[in-house]
Amino acid sequence: MEEVKIFRRVLSDVTPVPDRRVCPTVTPGYLRPLIPEQPPTEPEEWSQIQADVDTKIKPGLTHWQHPNFMAFYPATVTYPSILGEMYSAAFNAPAFNWLCSPACTELETIVLDWVAQALNLPKCFMSSSENRGGGVLQVSASDTIATVMVAARERRVRELALAEGLKEGTLEYEDRVMDLRPRLVAMGSNQAHSSTAKGALIAGTRYRSATAKLENNMELTGDDVRAVLEQCEKDNLTPYYITLSMGTTSTCAVDRISEVTAVLREKPSWQRIWVHIDAAYAGSALVADEFQYLAKDLAEGVDSFNFNMHKWLLVNFDASISLGRRFRALKIWFVMRSYGLNGLKAHVRKTIRVGDEFTNLVRSRSDLFELITKPAFGLTVFRIKDPRAQANGSAVNRTTAVKPNEKNDALTKEVYELINERGEIFITSTVVSGIYAIRVICANEAAEEKYLRRAFEILVETTDEVLGRSN
Amino acid sequence: MEEVKIFRRVLSDVTPVPDRRVCPTVTPGYLRPLIPEQPPTEPEEWSQIQADVDTKIKPGLTHWQHPNFMAFYPATVTYPSILGEMYSAAFNAPAFNWLCSPACTELETIVLDWVAQALNLPKCFMSSSENRGGGVLQVSASDTIATVMVAARERRVRELALAEGLKEGTLEYEDRVMDLRPRLVAMGSNQAHSSTAKGALIAGTRYRSATAKLENNMELTGDDVRAVLEQCEKDNLTPYYITLSMGTTSTCAVDRISEVTAVLREKPSWQRIWVHIDAAYAGSALVADEFQYLAKDLAEGVDSFNFNMHKWLLVNFDASISLGRRFRALKIWFVMRSYGLNGLKAHVRKTIRVGDEFTNLVRSRSDLFELITKPAFGLTVFRIKDPRAQANGSAVNRTTAVKPNEKNDALTKEVYELINERGEIFITSTVVSGIYAIRVICANEAAEEKYLRRAFEILVETTDEVLGRSN
Numbered sequence: 001m002e003e004v005k006i007f008r009r010v011l012s013d014v015t016p017v018p019d020r021r022v023c024p025t026v027t028p029g030y031l032r033p034l035i036p037e038q039p040p041t042e043p044e045e046w047s048q049i050q051a052d053v054d055t056k057i058k059p060g061l062t063h064w065q066h067p068n069f070m071a072f073y074p075a076t077v078t079y080p081s082i083l084g085e086m087y088s089a090a091f092n093a094p095a096f097n098w099l100c101s102p103a104c105t106e107l108e109t110i111v112l113d114w115v116a117q118a119l120n121l122p123k124c125f126m127s128s129s130e131n132r133g134g135g136v137l138q139v140s141a142s143d144t145i146a147t148v149m150v151a152a153r154e155r156r157v158r159e160l161a162l163a164e165g166l167k168e169g170t171l172e173y174e175d176r177v178m179d180l181r182p183r184l185v186a187m188g189s190n191q192a193h194s195s196t197a198k199g200a201l202i203a204g205t206r207y208r209s210a211t212a213k214l215e216n217n218m219e220l221t222g223d224d225v226r227a228v229l230e231q232c233e234k235d236n237l238t239p240y241y242i243t244l245s246m247g248t249t250s251t252c253a254v255d256r257i258s259e260v261t262a263v264l265r266e267k268p269s270w271q272r273i274w275v276h277i278d279a280a281y282a283g284s285a286l287v288a289d290e291f292q293y294l295a296k297d298l299a300e301g302v303d304s305f306n307f308n309m310h311k312w313l314l315v316n317f318d319a320s321i322s323l324g325r326r327f328r329a330l331k332i333w334f335v336m337r338s339y340g341l342n343g344l345k346a347h348v349r350k351t352i353r354v355g356d357e358f359t360n361l362v363r364s365r366s367d368l369f370e371l372i373t374k375p376a377f378g379l380t381v382f383r384i385k386d387p388r389a390q391a392n393g394s395a396v397n398r399t400t401a402v403k404p405n406e407k408n409d410a411l412t413k414e415v416y417e418l419i420n421e422r423g424e425i426f427i428t429s430t431v432v433s434g435i436y437a438i439r440v441i442c443a444n445e446a447a448e449e450k451y452l453r454r455a456f457e458i459l460v461e462t463t464d465e466v467l468g469r470s471n
Numbered sequence: 472m473e474e475v476k477i478f479r480r481v482l483s484d485v486t487p488v489p490d491r492r493v494c495p496t497v498t499p500g501y502l503r504p505l506i507p508e509q510p511p512t513e514p515e516e517w518s519q520i521q522a523d524v525d526t527k528i529k530p531g532l533t534h535w536q537h538p539n540f541m542a543f544y545p546a547t548v549t550y551p552s553i554l555g556e557m558y559s560a561a562f563n564a565p566a567f568n569w570l571c572s573p574a575c576t577e578l579e580t581i582v583l584d585w586v587a588q589a590l591n592l593p594k595c596f597m598s599s600s601e602n603r604g605g606g607v608l609q610v611s612a613s614d615t616i617a618t619v620m621v622a623a624r625e626r627r628v629r630e631l632a633l634a635e636g637l638k639e640g641t642l643e644y645e646d647r648v649m650d651l652r653p654r655l656v657a658m659g660s661n662q663a664h665s666s667t668a669k670g671a672l673i674a675g676t677r678y679r680s681a682t683a684k685l686e687n688n689m690e691l692t693g694d695d696v697r698a699v700l701e702q703c704e705k706d707n708l709t710p711y712y713i714t715l716s717m718g719t720t721s722t723c724a725v726d727r728i729s730e731v732t733a734v735l736r737e738k739p740s741w742q743r744i745w746v747h748i749d750a751a752y753a754g755s756a757l758v759a760d761e762f763q764y765l766a767k768d769l770a771e772g773v774d775s776f777n778f779n780m781h782k783w784l785l786v787n788f789d790a791s792i793s794l795g796r797r798f799r800a801l802k803i804w805f806v807m808r809s810y811g812l813n814g815l816k817a818h819v820r821k822t823i824r825v826g827d828e829f830t831n832l833v834r835s836r837s838d839l840f841e842l843i844t845k846p847a848f849g850l851t852v853f854r855i856k857d858p859r860a861q862a863n864g865s866a867v868n869r870t871t872a873v874k875p876n877e878k879n880d881a882l883t884k885e886v887y888e889l890i891n892e893r894g895e896i897f898i899t900s901t902v903v904s905g906i907y908a909i910r911v912i913c914a915n916e917a918a919e920e921k922y923l924r925r926a927f928e929i930l931v932e933t934t935d936e937v938l939g940r941s942n
């Protein structure tokens with residue numbers, strides 16, 4: 001049976017192949033000359049298409065499931081998740097209302113209550129709660145943030161206009177809302193994902209960034225936020241929204257949520273600020289009991305929360321502010337049932353353990369490396385030391401933070417670029433408070449300590465090579 | 472092999488089953504009592520999950536691939552499209568930049584050039600054109616419209632602020648932009664999909680609707696648009712965007728694009744209005760040569776164009792304004808190659824023929840039915856006649872349009888509701904210029920004249936029954 005063969009082929013492509021390069025060697029524009037300029041006039045056989053997948057597409061893939069993928073944050077995929085995609089496709093309902101396929105709408109509400117329970121989120125996040133919380137699937141954290149900001153903007157101007165006695169639907173109301181919106185300010189830390197500033201642009205409101213400081217491990221504090229709020233008051237502007245990060249992109253820092261919400265309680269107008277928690281990557285950690293204390297801060301003063309199961313929780317990538325929506329709930333349902341909560345916890349714990357192991361290796365060579373921020377949820381952020389500078393231990397053991405230094409930056413960048421160019425492992429870099437740093441994370445299903453140990457060998461060898469050259 | 476059996480099962484669910492009901496018989500909330508309140512702690516076997524799909528999910532599905540599905544617009548799904556989903560899942564790249572998976576970014580640009588050629592869109596829509604046009608995949612037409620409106624809003628305020636000599640990034644520029652945005656007005660006809668008014672809400676701009684008239688077959692004319700533009704001038708408002716529909720939701724009317732763009736050329740400030748063509752459903756028709764004349768109107772004065780392959784062109788549902796994106800291009804690639812342009816044309820032509828056949832049946836019983844608007848792209852919109860009123864032929868044969876009438880509305884609604892309640896076929900209703908009407912369309916892959924003829928029988932029988940009762 002033809003379909004069976006095809007299915008076997010697809011499955012074989014999910015399996016991690018440790019001896020394959022993580023990143024492809026193609027250069028931008030590689031594909032255009034390989035594909036006919038025009039679509040075929042007559043049908044082609046599947047075998048021809050399949051051959052092109054093998055010879056033209058696969059050489060252009062980055063292998064996110066490769067055990068040596070240690071870049072960005074992970075994007076996992078599993079068999080039940082693929083089965084979810086298949087069924088979603090087979091059942092193909094552009095579910096823009098209940099009748100489009102009742103099971104689609106209903107299962108989404110139900111499994112997102114499962115997810116809220118899995119993370120031990122406060123009751124207010126359940127669809128069955130008094131305040132009718134409950135989750136919705138979006139394409140990505142970026143869509144979620146843009147959506148939430150528009151909702152926050154409208155909630156604020158509506159409140160203000162209604163308080164003045166205006167009636168919705170009137171021209172006076174429209175005019176007043178148009179007067180109010182330009183005074184609104186969205187906020188986030190300078191460590192918040194770029195989607196917050198982008199969201200403010202989409203919402204058409206001003207944006208002010210609060211400065212997270214390295215001495216606070218890049219965690220946004222109550223004082224950082226108060227400084228922005230007070231400046232807004234001076235400028236006669238109205239803060240209406242703030243993103244707090246539970247695991248920033250750059251360093252996986254967790255903003256001091258309860259500290260910030262305490263500051264927001266200080267003034268009546270600050271109490272009306274919409275607080276959104278972006279837990280895109282780190283939110284997944286809450287499936288493990290030992291991290292559920294983080295969810296306690298969400299019980300009061302928080303309006304919304306997002307995290308991506310497709311980063312760390314074994315559901316493959318992809319949701320929307322659109323009218324129609326796919327039957328994505330199946331994927332989550334399949335995965336949660338196939339793994340069970342214990343399976344999910346085990347996965348998170350294993351990958352954190354693997355990350356800690358790597359951090360310890362980095363610490364063991366304090367002659368070569370220094371940590372920049374606290375290792376968090378499997379992510380290690382560090383830089384190469386300048387051997388000619390005085391040895392002073394790694395960042396987290398000192399009372400003062402690492403300082404920016406051009407020599408360190410240059411060394412770190414050189415090591416980083418050489419490693420990725422050679423391609424056995426794939427890592428990413430970042431700039432933290434002016435410091436160029438390397439980020440290493442391995443948290444997909446294939447993660448194992450042996451791969452991290454090999455990565456560390458490569459890192460040491462490359463650093464020795466670069467330092468040898470520079471001496 | 473376990474996976475092989477699973478794949479067979481999934482495939483069996485795509486196959487249309489003409490003797491199954493189109494819509495499920497479940498009532499809202501049916502699913503919650505069938506699913507455990509909490510996620511499982513231990514893993515479950517796939518066989519258990521599969522059993523639940525069969526017994527709990529399938530009874531809650533609406534069968535969009537059923538030959539008797541004649542509601543809304545179609546949402547098609549095909550084997551190569553599902554294979555595209557599977558590969559997209561297997562290759563799982565949250566493709567937020569080129570390196571995430573070069574093949575993903577590149578194939579999307581290439582196949583969307585294929586699509587532009589398939590529709591014979593003007594050269595400016597190709598990525599290889601001088602003006603660097605080219606397509607992007609979005610989740611749905613609604614996302615596309617919201618995205619385009621935000622882009623149009625920013626283009627307009629930027630132009631205006633720069634023309635005043637302000638510099639981007641300065642506080643003066645920010646203040647000026649905040650002054651300009653509240654004067655902006657988005658436009659669409661009263662027949663435009665609700666996503667246009669929703670898009671204006673997301674963009675935070677005013678919205679004014681132009682009135683399409685039944686005497687013009689609900690097509691928006693140049694005069695209709697000029698009336699709104701002139702009112703905006705009087706109110707000191709700045710129109711910046713308009714949606715023109717190529718196939719409205721309600722009646723599949725095609726707005727008079729060249730007439731409207733001619734009006735926009737009348738004044739310099741009107742020339743700066745972003746013109747978007749929403750061809751969500753009917754755009755697919757352009758694969759057939761005989762409809763490509765429609766694309767000629769897009770060569771000048773048009774800024775953007777959207778259509779949904781998932782409605783009518785055999786690609787299954789689902790795209791986004793997000794940072795990350797799925798590898799959806801595979802689906803289009805597979806489908807276009809498996810069917811070839813001739814296959815796509817044949818599909819469109821066959822479904823239009825089937826629709827025309829149905830229109831002729833409706834016309835043949837002018838004692839029972841009257842058409843409301845011109846049948847278009849397989850869609851027929853009509854109402855039940857009041858037999859006690861004087862017979863006067865069907866709408867399209869007369870010089871004056873059908874008039875609203877309470878008795879007709881009541882009869883039509885009764886027939887419509889009875890048919891859907893009985894469930895052998897599934898159709899939708901609409902209100903056109905105050906007239907309650909029935910919409911019938913059958914344009915999925917399974918469409919065949921025999922199903923439409925049976926639908927017509929049901930329609931006649933039910934109408935006779937209702938008229939008999941009311942006499």
